[in-house]
Amino acid sequence: MRGSTLAILLLAASPAYAGSFTPPEGCTTFMTVQARAxxxxxxxxxxxxxxxxxxxxxxxxxxxxxxxxxxSEAEWVESFDLGDVAVRQTxxxxxxxxxxxxxxxxSGTDTFEFGLTxxxxxxxxxxxxxxxxxxxxxxxxxxxxxxxxxxxxTDPAGTILRQSNGNEYISxxxxxxxxxxxxxxxxxxxxxxxxxxxxxxxxxxxxxFASTEPLFDxxxxxxxxxxxxxxxxxxxxx
Numbered sequence: 001m002r003g004s005t006l007a008i009l010l011l012a013a014s015p016a017y018a019g020s021f022t023p024p025e026g027c028t029t030f031m032t033v034q035a036r037a038x039x040x041x042x043x044x045x046x047x048x049x050x051x052x053x054x055x056x057x058x059x060x061x062x063x064x065x066x067x068x069x070x071x072s073e074a075e076w077v078e079s080f081d082l083g084d085v086a087v088r089q090t091x092x093x094x095x096x097x098x099x100x101x102x103x104x105x106x107s108g109t110d111t112f113e114f115g116l117t118x119x120x121x122x123x124x125x126x127x128x129x130x131x132x133x134x135x136x137x138x139x140x141x142x143x144x145x146x147x148x149x150x151x152x153x154t155d156p157a158g159t160i161l162r163q164s165n166g167n168e169y170i171s172x173x174x175x176x177x178x179x180x181x182x183x184x185x186x187x188x189x190x191x192x193x194x195x196x197x198x199x200x201x202x203x204x205x206x207x208x209f210a211s212t213e214p215l216f217d218x219x220x221x222x223x224x225x226x227x228x229x230x231x232x233x234x235x236x237x238x
Contacts (some may be wrong), residue, residue, distance in 0.1 A: 038218040144169035
């Protein structure tokens with residue numbers, strides 16, 4: 001689609017030192033989130049998209065590394081891993097059990113099972129659940145509901161590619177998930193603790209809006225982990 005093509009070209013050509021994120025033509029940035037794990041995300045919507053779709057562009061110290069689009073039910077629709085060669089990932093049609101933000105809000109639990117296809121030929125299947133814990137937190141003036149989650153991603157042979165479990169946060173008003181403390185297995189059986197919780201929510205007109213420079217946890221250790229770990233952390237929900 002036109003929006004995604006423009007977005008991928010824009011991000012590939014926009015290093016972090018540019019300082020300010022500019023969305024593709026026809027799109028409007030509505031929020032910037034500074035998070036732990038040395039990540040800043042800019043959220044935007046595009047008039048050419050289906051109503052309810054939202055984009056997120058993630059930046060670390062090296063620049064843009066992940067771009068994603070969700071729909072009104074917070075389903076993965078498409079994403080781009082912006083490595084040396086950009087890889088596009090899309091949600092397969094007719095999921096066995098579609099993720100549903102509405103179901104999570106109404107019943108407190110949502111299960112999901114769906115397939116993903118990457119343009120490098122890789123395919124995988126994801127299944128898991130989200131569950132409201134009943135707790136709320138307020139971060140930088142924004143009230144969020146806490147969830148617990150678990151998911152497993154496998155290849156066609158059933159080999160585990162990724163597993164994770166832990167906590168996230170949701171905003172019912174924005175219909176968005178935000179990362180929280182969790183643990184991750186990249187397929188080797190060893191779980192790695194991670195925490196990409198939001199720290200600052202920044203809106204138009206506020207200092208730091210549209211920034212592409214992450215502020216938190218950007219020490220030497222996080223620089224070493226920022227490659228694959230950053231993409232895993234970013235891609236759990238979107």
